[in-house]
Amino acid sequence: MTLFNLLKQEKIIAILRGYSIEEATLTVDALIEGGIRFLEVTMNTEGALKMVHQWRKAYAHRAYIGTGTVLDESMAKEVIQVGAQFIITPSLDERVVEVALKNGVDIWPGTFTPSEIVRASKLGVEAVKIFPLASIGISYLKEIQGPLSHIPMIATGGVTLENIQEYFKAGATAVGIGSSLVNKKLIQTGQFHELTELAREFVNKVK
Template sequence: MSGMLELLLQHKIVAILRGIEDHHADDTAQALIDGGIHMMEITMNTEGAAVMIERWRTKFDGKAAVGAGTVTDVVLAEQAVAAGAQFLISPNLDEEVIAYGRERGLSVWPGVMTPTEIVKAWKAGADAVKIFPMGTLGVGYLQEIRGPLNDIPMMATGGVDLHNIADYFKAGANAVGMGGKLVNLEWVREGKFDQVTERARQFTDAVKDL
């Protein structure tokens, strides 16, 4: 099992930072780490994503794993890897991205929805898949596909909140990806980093009890 997959299964939450401004980024990451978050992804459609990834790799070394999100093709995968991303996450299944990551010993967790896509991603070498968009599909969907596909690690992304996070894991999620419900960018812009930490702590405590 890869080191990143091990971390994912152990800590169960990936914080998704999309649209974060560079001057708030470091304080936000620190606030999340203080709240118990150990895995963070900066989406590649965030301005200056590669620069932030590179900086975080040094700044938060040993505190949190830093990956790239929204890696929709190999060009973005190359940029992310050059910046030092430790794992790659996509909203889509691109087998070239999986191959690119694997050649470099990196975990790639592609976005998939149907059973066909899930198995295809697994066969292409993804060591986990991201079931997306979970907010629309709902936990019932996850539970249903879990029956026949019980050996593939699944991260559920979309729709996770404090009141339903336990349901995601009961339905068969091994981990969850969380954006705005975890990282409130309005709090970030207002400098309320203690609230960011507190929210992170609520989620990390919730998964500890599972």
């Protein structure tokens, strides 16, 4: 089964941004324990490459490790070298897409307008990230699904435990979730058991 087909089953990508290696690793432990299988560490996190390298070994067969906020071709090559299983970008950079696909790495680029979404699909990606949605709302996702429902979309921004099902009703194939799942307060206070329970709640919402 391809990685994207697995994502379609799991439906959730947890986004880690700005944590130390120690905090992030404890967080990943807790999230995996709660049933999260797709984990993205953003490239503007100090030590991101080291995290990907370590986690690929530590969580082999338990989770899929990728990188977000990949901004250019050079960054794409770096994350591929350390073993990233998927790449997510905030914008559509054709060179980044080309590097990923050439190396057999799944890439789900950030898009927003219908033109960007269609362009990304024509470049050969299996899915696009729709970003940002927090400020504009789920209704935008529903609208663009009208003419573009044949292109799988990963909705990112504004996803919470309370509204996650609405994203899927609006047409999302999967969702990227940051702070409402990777809860800063729980992490900083060491409440990793509670983080596991929160992850389990999210997972149960999409099953």
